[in-house]
Amino acid sequence: MKHRSMKISIITMVFSILLVSVTANQAAAESVPEWVKNNALWYGQGDISETEFLNAIKFLIENGVIVIESAEEVVSEAMEAQIIIPNGNFDVSGSGVYLPLNLEITTNTKVTWVNDDSVPHNIQSQDELGNVIDLFNSPPLNTGDRFEFTFEEAGVYNYYCSFHPWRVGVVSVK
Ligand SMILES: [Cu+2]
CATH class of the missing domain: 1.20.1270 (Substrate Binding Domain Of Dnak; Chain:A; Domain 2)
Structure with missing residues (x-):
């Protein structure tokens, strides 16, 4: 038996x-x-x-x-994080910074930006000198629109909004 x-x-x-x-x-x-x-x-x-x-x-x-497939791979594929573009983000004199301003994640995390502001914004990846690079670049995001990008390699990634260039943010990937 x-x-x-x-x-x-x-x-x-x-x-x-x-x-x-x-x-x-x-x-x-x-x-x-x-x-x-x-x-x-x-x-x-x-x-x-x-x-x-x-x-x-x-x-x-x-x-x-x-x-x-190892269980570890499956878990890392499912990792997600969010960055809110808050109401008033467009206002240079306001404090409407990205939430969070410096997002810390691990590799293979899918990041979703959500525009909660009353005007359109975009997300443009930048090199360390502030030049726009072709890595993650969104179209204009209207109120409520989302933009996704999965970070596969470790590093520090800067981005900004080309409509409101004083709005800069960072994604740190370990
Ligand atoms: Cu903007």
């Missing part, structure tokens, strides 16, 4: 990996060889050993049919 329940848990584990891989690598999944399918059947019937069955799974992994 003990042997049988262990066999079932291994089958469950393999099938859950296959469920992930079917969406991640559908083209390759279509190329699962017949002998691997037969091995799965024979293993279920108790005709072959666990070693033989696991060798078939190993073959799928080595040939890229099963793609295993």
